[in-house]
Amino acid sequence: MRLIKVATCNLNQWAMDFDCNLKNIKESISMAKEAGAVIRLGPELEITGYGCEDHFLELDTVTHAWECLKELLLGDWTDGILCSFGMPVIKGSERYNCQILCLNRKIVMIRPKMWLANDGNYRELRWFTAWKQKEYLEDFQLPTEVSEALSQTTVPFGYGYIQFLDTAVVAEVCEELFSPIPPHAELALNGVEVFMNASGSHHQLRKLDLRLRAFIGATHTRGGVYMYSNHQGCDGGRLYYDGCSCVVVNGDVVAQGSQFSLKDVELVVAQIDLDAVASLRGSISSFQEQASCKKKISSVAVPFKLCQSFNLQMALSSPLKIRYHCPEEEIAFGPASWLWDYLRRSGASGYLLPLSGGADSSSVAAIVGCMCQLVVKEIANGDEQVKADAIRIGHYTDGQFPTDSKEFAKRIFYTVFMGSENSSEATKTRAKVLADEIGSWHLDVSIDGVVSALLSLFQTLTGKRPRYKVDGGSNIENLGLQNIQARIRMVLAFMLASLLPWVHSKPGFYLVLGSSNVDEALRGYLTKYDCSSADINPIGSISKTDLRAFLKWAAIHLGFPSLAEVEAAPPTAELEPIRVNYSQLDEVDMGMTYEELSVYGRLRKIFRCGPLSMFKNLCYKWGTRLTPAEVAEKVKYFFKYYSINRHKMTVLTPSYHAESYSPEDNRFDLRQFLYNARWPYQFRKIDELARDLDGDKVTIMKSTDQKKVDVRTDGGMGVVAAGSGDPRAGF
Numbered sequence: 001m002r003l004i005k006v007a008t009c010n011l012n013q014w015a016m017d018f019d020c021n022l023k024n025i026k027e028s029i030s031m032a033k034e035a036g037a038v039i040r041l042g043p044e045l046e047i048t049g050y051g052c053e054d055h056f057l058e059l060d061t062v063t064h065a066w067e068c069l070k071e072l073l074l075g076d077w078t079d080g081i082l083c084s085f086g087m088p089v090i091k092g093s094e095r096y097n098c099q100i101l102c103l104n105r106k107i108v109m110i111r112p113k114m115w116l117a118n119d120g121n122y123r124e125l126r127w128f129t130a131w132k133q134k135e136y137l138e139d140f141q142l143p144t145e146v147s148e149a150l151s152q153t154t155v156p157f158g159y160g161y162i163q164f165l166d167t168a169v170v171a172e173v174c175e176e177l178f179s180p181i182p183p184h185a186e187l188a189l190n191g192v193e194v195f196m197n198a199s200g201s202h203h204q205l206r207k208l209d210l211r212l213r214a215f216i217g218a219t220h221t222r223g224g225v226y227m228y229s230n231h232q233g234c235d236g237g238r239l240y241y242d243g244c245s246c247v248v249v250n251g252d253v254v255a256q257g258s259q260f261s262l263k264d265v266e267l268v269v270a271q272i273d274l275d276a277v278a279s280l281r282g283s284i285s286s287f288q289e290q291a292s293c294k295k296k297i298s299s300v301a302v303p304f305k306l307c308q309s310f311n312l313q314m315a316l317s318s319p320l321k322i323r324y325h326c327p328e329e330e331i332a333f334g335p336a337s338w339l340w341d342y343l344r345r346s347g348a349s350g351y352l353l354p355l356s357g358g359a360d361s362s363s364v365a366a367i368v369g370c371m372c373q374l375v376v377k378e379i380a381n382g383d384e385q386v387k388a389d390a391i392r393i394g395h396y397t398d399g400q401f402p403t404d405s406k407e408f409a410k411r412i413f414y415t416v417f418m419g420s421e422n423s424s425e426a427t428k429t430r431a432k433v434l435a436d437e438i439g440s441w442h443l444d445v446s447i448d449g450v451v452s453a454l455l456s457l458f459q460t461l462t463g464k465r466p467r468y469k470v471d472g473g474s475n476i477e478n479l480g481l482q483n484i485q486a487r488i489r490m491v492l493a494f495m496l497a498s499l500l501p502w503v504h505s506k507p508g509f510y511l512v513l514g515s516s517n518v519d520e521a522l523r524g525y526l527t528k529y530d531c532s533s534a535d536i537n538p539i540g541s542i543s544k545t546d547l548r549a550f551l552k553w554a555a556i557h558l559g560f561p562s563l564a565e566v567e568a569a570p571p572t573a574e575l576e577p578i579r580v581n582y583s584q585l586d587e588v589d590m591g592m593t594y595e596e597l598s599v600y601g602r603l604r605k606i607f608r609c610g611p612l613s614m615f616k617n618l619c620y621k622w623g624t625r626l627t628p629a630e631v632a633e634k635v636k637y638f639f640k641y642y643s644i645n646r647h648k649m650t651v652l653t654p655s656y657h658a659e660s661y662s663p664e665d666n667r668f669d670l671r672q673f674l675y676n677a678r679w680p681y682q683f684r685k686i687d688e689l690a691r692d693l694d695g696d697k698v699t700i701m702k703s704t705d706q707k708k709v710d711v712r713t714d715g716g717m718g719v720v721a722a723g724s725g726d727p728r729a730g731f
């Protein structure tokens with residue numbers, strides 16, 4: 001037997017905060033050593049933080065990373081343990097995203113990333129060059145201060161593995177695993193047994209499964225130990241890196257870390273018999289045959305043993321049942337953990353939420369409530385960092401700290417219902433009851449006085465006073481009157497967030513939370529710069545359908561029962577007067593249902609459909625109940641409003657990125673914002689095709705394809721035309 005103990009970790013790094021990052025790295029090494037591990041793997045670019053973005057272009061960033069690495073190598077951190085650290089390295093004139101493999105105070109080799117992540121949220125090619133020399137390892141001249149301090153001048157640099165006396169170990173960096181020809185395939189044939197994947201991978205609803213399938217696939221048919229390390233937390237941007245560091249052996253997960261947590265460092269350890277890898281490989285004839293004629297890959301020989309022989313002190317890790325959170329839990333715990341990091345790192349004293357009693361703002365309130373529950377739980381579990389942060393933010397004195405989530409919420413969470421003459425008692429009461437359940441400091445104000453002051457001002461200025469449509473006004477008047485209310489709410493929210501702490505003799509300021517959801521944004525069903533404009537928004541990329549499921553779940557599992565009633569109520573903006581024969585409803589106003597919007601959203605972004613291909617796909621999907629002409633009208637209607645309102649995406653409140661169909665314009669869904677909203681060419685093509693189809697109902701067989709669709713990538717919305725599925729939809 002060749003027994004080996006390996007450790008990987010989730011680290012909550014913060015881009016550009018070298019002290020914070022180094023502290024976490026050191027703690028993870030200490031924990032790994034204490035556990036007796038001989039390998040410690042950390043996440044991608046852990047020294048700088050993954051999300052430094054254009055800071056990677058600054059030489060300072062690279063210099064500071066070397067300084068931190070030097071500090072690690074001058075201490076006893078790497079004594080007796082192979083450590084893989086992630087940081088940027090400049091070689092010649094190119095900058096590479098590297099794993100630095102260190103042992104016994106020396107750098108053993110540097111492995112630059114070969115296949116960079118460059119789609120969706122990722123832009124690594126903007127900052128790094130992909131390493132393309134695969135034939136041999138080159139010598140890398142260490143920076144002078146490092147080489148003098150370490151008495152080491154050069155190190156092998158490039159694609160290769162480390163050959164120890166008793167096993168072979170290699171780094172494979174994040175995206176490389178998901179590339180069409182992943183390096184681990186040929187490395188396994190070269191006898192590499194342990195793969196260390198350092199990653200910077202963000203949370204997206206229903207994505208974890210894709211990641212785990214890749215680890216399992218990498219080792220199931222070719223054997224091997226796959227170690228995965230990821231960041232965990234908000235490192236300064238819209239993404240939440242969702243940890244889940246794990247160890248997989250021959251296709252079985254034997255150790256799995258948490259996906260959502262408030263911890264800064266979480267170690268994941270596994271004890272493995274490497275002979276199980278050798279044995280599996282020896283039993284697969286095709287593996288043997290391919291290995292016998294493999295392409296040779298360079299290696300660095302290190303005369304050091306990592307394994308122990310058979311002994312009863314080291315028990316072996318057994319295969320685990322993989323833990324997945326349901327999407328409702330993902331919506332609760334991901335955004336709640338992101339909000340906690342944001343709060344503790346922003347210097348704010350809490351959050352303020354305009355709470356309308358509707359589904360969206362109530363979801364946000366529930367997420368903040370969940371955050372308070374997580375904080376109290378983590379403190380009870382003995383996390384000193386969370387405790388210190390909570391004491392600071394909540395202004396506890398005399399040794400007090402949060403022990404009750406409602407009491408904590410009262411200190412750090414203001415909710416405010418800003419009613420107008422158009423608000424109903426029902427929403428006002430729902431807001432109040434929910435606030436009580438969560439424990440927030442709740443205010444109830446009327447904005448009518450401010451609205452009428454503005455209207456009087458307008459009348460003095462122009463001699464005219466707009467009227468609602470129900471009172472005989474035009475569409476323009478009707479919209480204008482709605483938007484005044486919406487925008488006043490925004491102004492009031494920011495005023496309260498900055499001044500309420502002063503009123504309550506607290507230092508600091510509160511951050512304003514936004515609560516518009518992704519579907520409204522896509523359709524433009526929100527007022528620009530109104531209450532949907534805030535400091536941050538935890539649900540800005542979550543669909544209404546998912547939010548409603550979340551509300552039902554949260555009513556029970558977070559202990560906020562009034563959410564069930566919130567969920568059951570029809571969505572309404574309450575910006576127009578309620579009359580016996582009229583009450584404003586979102587779906588009527590929008591001219592489409594939230595469910596339809598979700599379908600348009602997925603086709604547009606995830607399946608990259610322009611108007612014509614969306615029309616064709618929807619003819620299949622809706623063809624049993626709609627004629628092609630009806631489908632054409634719906635598609636054209638959607639694209640018209642999408643493009644008229646696209647400018648609103650440029651000023652969307654920064655939102656937690658949770659969905660691959662997010663229309664967020666600044667980092668994710670890059671598009672123009674001035675369109676010809678008539679789409680003359682594209683709509684003509686749709687009309688021609690619809691005419692050719694001559695109003696026939698398309699006969700769609702209840703094909704097996706339709707049943708086979710994975711509801712997790714399709715959101716349960718049904719099939720998209722065969723062949724257009726996107727296996728990376730969750731990335």
Ligand SMILES: Nc1ncnc2c1ncn2[C@@H]1O[C@H](COP(=O)(O)OP(=O)(O)OC[C@H]2O[C@@H]([n+]3cccc(C(=O)O)c3)[C@H](O)[C@@H]2O)[C@@H](O)[C@H]1O
Binds near residue numbers: 479528530573575589
């Ligand atoms: N191409 C372009 N590029 C840049 N900016 C452009 C633009 N076209 C218009 N604009 C600007 O955008 C403005 C129009 O947008 P905006 O002011 O948002 O107004 P608008 O989109 O006309 O109306 C707001 C919509 O949101 C709905 N709504 C529903 C539910 C809740 C709420 C709420 O707020 O609580 C709102 C409301 O019923 C209405 O349909 C124009 O007045 C102009 O200033």
Ligand SMILES: Nc1ncnc2c1ncn2[C@@H]1O[C@H](COP(=O)(O)OP(=O)(O)OP(=O)(O)O)[C@@H](O)[C@H]1O
Binds near residue numbers: 362
């Ligand atoms: N009466 C109100 N009091 C406080 N805030 C409000 C009120 N009405 C609207 N808002 C705020 O403005 C945002 C946008 O309003 P909108 O009517 O579009 O609600 P929504 O996005 O459908 O959300 P909700 O489902 O929470 O009402 C809300 O999410 C909420 O934060």
Ligand SMILES: NC(=O)CC[C@H](N)C(=O)O
Binds near residue numbers: 117731
């Ligand atoms: N850092 C990366 O290489 C990211 C890879 C991949 N897109 C993911 O989300 O996991």
